[in-house]
Amino acid sequence: MTAAAGSWLPLSPGERSVAIEVLVHGPLSRTDLARRLDLSAGSLTRLTKPLIESGLLVEVPEGGGSGDAQVRQGRPSQPLAVVAESRTFAGFKITEDMVYGVVTTLRSDIVARLDRPLTTHDPDAVADLVAEMTGELARAHPRAAGIGIGVGGFVRHRAVVAESPYLSWREVPLADLVERRTGLPVVVENDVAALVEAETWFGAGRGLDRFVVLTIGAGIGYGLVLGGRRVPYAEEDRGFGRHWILSPNGPLTPDGERGSAVSLLAIPSIRYQVQAATGRERTYEEILALAAAGDPMPARVVDEAARALGTLVAQIANFAMPQKILLAGEGVGLMDVAGETVRETIRAHRHPLAAAVDLETKVSDFHDWARGAAVLAIQVLVLGAADR
Numbered sequence: 036m037t038a039a040a041g042s043w044l045p046l047s048p049g050e051r052s053v054a055i056e057v058l059v060h061g062p063l064s065r066t067d068l069a070r071r072l073d074l075s076a077g078s079l080t081r082l083t084k085p086l087i088e089s090g091l092l093v094e095v096p097e098g099g100g101s102g103d104a105q106v107r108q109g110r111p112s113q114p115l116a117v118v119a120e121s122r123t124f125a126g127f128k129i130t131e132d133m134v135y136g137v138v139t140t141l142r143s144d145i146v147a148r149l150d151r152p153l154t155t156h157d158p159d160a161v162a163d164l165v166a167e168m169t170g171e172l173a174r175a176h177p178r179a180a181g182i183g184i185g186v187g188g189f190v191r192h193r194a195v196v197a198e199s200p201y202l203s204w205r206e207v208p209l210a211d212l213v214e215r216r217t218g219l220p221v222v223v224e225n226d227v228a229a230l231v232e233a234e235t236w237f238g239a240g241r242g243l244d245r246f247v248v249l250t251i252g253a254g255i256g257y258g259l260v261l262g263g264r265r266v267p268y269a270e271e272d273r274g275f276g277r278h279w280i281l282s283p284n285g286p287l288t289p290d291g292e293r294g295s296a297v298s299l300l301a302i303p304s305i306r307y308q309v310q311a312a313t314g315r316e317r318t319y320e321e322i323l324a325l326a327a328a329g330d331p332m333p334a335r336v337v338d339e340a341a342r343a344l345g346t347l348v349a350q351i352a353n354f355a356m357p358q359k360i361l362l363a364g365e366g367v368g369l370m371d372v373a374g375e376t377v378r379e380t381i382r383a384h385r386h387p388l389a390a391a392v393d394l395e396t397k398v399s400d401f402h403d404w405a406r407g408a409a410v411l412a413i414q415v416l417v418l419g420a421a422d423r
Contacts (some may be wrong), residue, residue, distance in 0.1 A: 049082045051419055054091060058142065059236050062095055062114035083115060093118055096135050117141055122417065125169050125219075126409025128226060128401045129153070129161065129186050130253075133200045135401040136168045138176045139409040141417075143237045147172055148402055150383045158207045166216035181416035182219050184209060184407035185226035187254065193222050193415065201253070222408075222415045229407035230363065231258030231265050236410060239361040245356040249348070250364035253303065255279070255296045259355055262398070276301070293311040299343035302366050308336045320368065325373045341373035345380025352385065352392045359393040362401070370396050 046054060056071055057063055063071070069079045071084040094113040109407035119142040129134045130153070138147040149168050153161065165184065173179050186209070188199025196202070210221040231240075231248045240246035240260055250256035255276030259266045276296040285294025288304040298304050302319045310316050312332045318324070326337035348360060364368065370377060374396075381392055397403075 046086075046419065049078075050086055053079070053082050054086060057115050058093060058117045059241065062116035062119070064114050065256040068115065081251055084276065087115075089119055090121055092116065096285065114399060117211055119144065121178070123176045123178050124409040124412045124416075125172055125179055126184045126405040126407070127168070127182070127184045128408060129165075129184065129202070129406035130401065133401070134161070134164055134168065136165075136172060137402050137405040138172050138179075139410060139413075141413060143233060143406055143410050145402065145406055147176055148259075150401075156202045156204070158204065158209065158212060159160075161202075162209065162212035162216055162331070165213050169213075169217050169219070179219060181412040182213060182217065182221045183229065183412035184213065184221065184409070185229040185404050185408035185411075186223060187226050187339065190223055190225050190228075193224050193411070198224065214317075220412075220416045221290045222411045224408065224411050226404050226407065227256035227258055228265065228267070229411045230404055231260065231407075232414060233403075233407035233410040234361055234363075235260050235263070235265060236414070239359060239397065243354065243358045245357045247355055247360045249351065249360060249362050251276055251300050251302075251344070251366035251369070252364035254290075254301055257351075259357075275365055279347070281346045285343070295319040299349070300340055300366065300369075305336055305340055308335055313338075319366070323368050323372045324410065337369065337373055338376060340369060341376035342380045344369065346384055348377070348392060348394060349384030351383045352381070352389075361395050361397055363399045364397045365400070367396050367398055 042376045050071055055070065056068060065076070065079055069076060074082070083092060087094070092115050095116045096113065100101060109321070116262055119140040122141050123138050123146070126139060132153050134151050134153050136149040137145045139145050149172055150167055169182060186196050187201045188204065189197045189273055191197045194208065196204050196207040196209050198205055210223045213221045227248070227250055230250065234240045234248055235246060243260070243265055246260040248256070248258040249402065277291040279296040280292060280294050281299055282294035286298050286308055287293040287308050289302060290299040290301065291297030305322060306319060308333060309322050317333070322333045323337065325333035349361060351357070381394070385392070385421055
């Protein structure tokens with residue numbers, strides 16, 4: 036970490052609380068901030084003064100944001116905002132065949148993207164590639180404070196990839212490998228967990244007490260937020276979707292139990308079903324287009340997937356009772372073709388008097404997952420908010 040990045044680090048617990056509140060909900064007046072944190076005016080002044088002097092917070096005109104050029108200090112009536120551009124963060128999403136990279140501001144706005152093919156899963160070679168990409172990104176954005184990396188798999192202590200079926204990794208100390216090559220602090224996390232954190236702080240779940248993220252793509256991902264905080268669990272991304280049975284008589288695929296969420300909804304499973312029935316290999320996009328055009332076999336597979344998705348969403352709503360469910364991932368195109376079937380199935384599996392499920396669909400790409408990893412870096416490396 037550069038000396039400049041350390042100019043306002045480390046933060047005391049009180050300063051950290053102020054910084055997080057302004058970062059996530061700001062700009063905020065001192066009155067609002069004191070009320071939110073249950074602080075006296077004197078205590079708030081004591082905590083905000085060093086944050087303003089160090090350049091992390093600024094006072095902005097009413098209605099202004101952290102990017103306003105006209106910054107004036109010493110006016111207690113003016114809202115406080117985070118200087119979003121004061122630091123940047125690199126975020127990476129590692130897939131089976133690509134590494135997707137972004138640079139974000141302190142408020143998680145993406146300011147640069149960089150992608151590279153992944154030709155080997157050798158851990159040292161992957162770390163070399165991430166370090167090379169970090170260096171290339173840093174040339175245009177030199178104020179990097181840290182790196183976040185998202186991986187599909189089970190991650191321990193936000194440092195070690197204990198298991199990743201997509202990369203055939205076990206016990207890979209990825210954080211240490213990348214830190215040694217870049218000189219920057221590194222946070223590694225399960226990619227779905229990182230996405231949930233990003234959406235909780237800066238996206239669809241901002242300000243919500245109960246929130247769920249459900250992802251469909253190469254696999255099935257699930258994240259639960261209660262009390263505004265993501266709920267960690269030991270089985271995180273260890274294939275729970277393979278055992279979440281939605282239709283006991285449903286299809287049997289290589290990666291999931293018969294009728295499981297993975298067998299019905301994951302992109303590889305949908306492609307497998309169509310190929311097994313037709314003898315032709317199709318992309319996911321081709322299958323959706325054929326289903327929309329009424330081609331019988333793709334239409335049948337897509338309809339079954341839509342009913343499975345509706346059942347899954349209804350089950351989540353019935354048991355977790357979230358205020359909103361965000362559906363994300365590279366498989367959300369299913370909603371464009373069969374969204375009405377999904378919604379009908381949700382209604383059929385809910386009590387007639389139950390409130391409608393607030394289901395938000397986010398068309399996302401792998402840069403959104405990389406942004407999620409950068410948000411983890413912001414939380415853990417800068418704000419020390421791992422256990423907020």
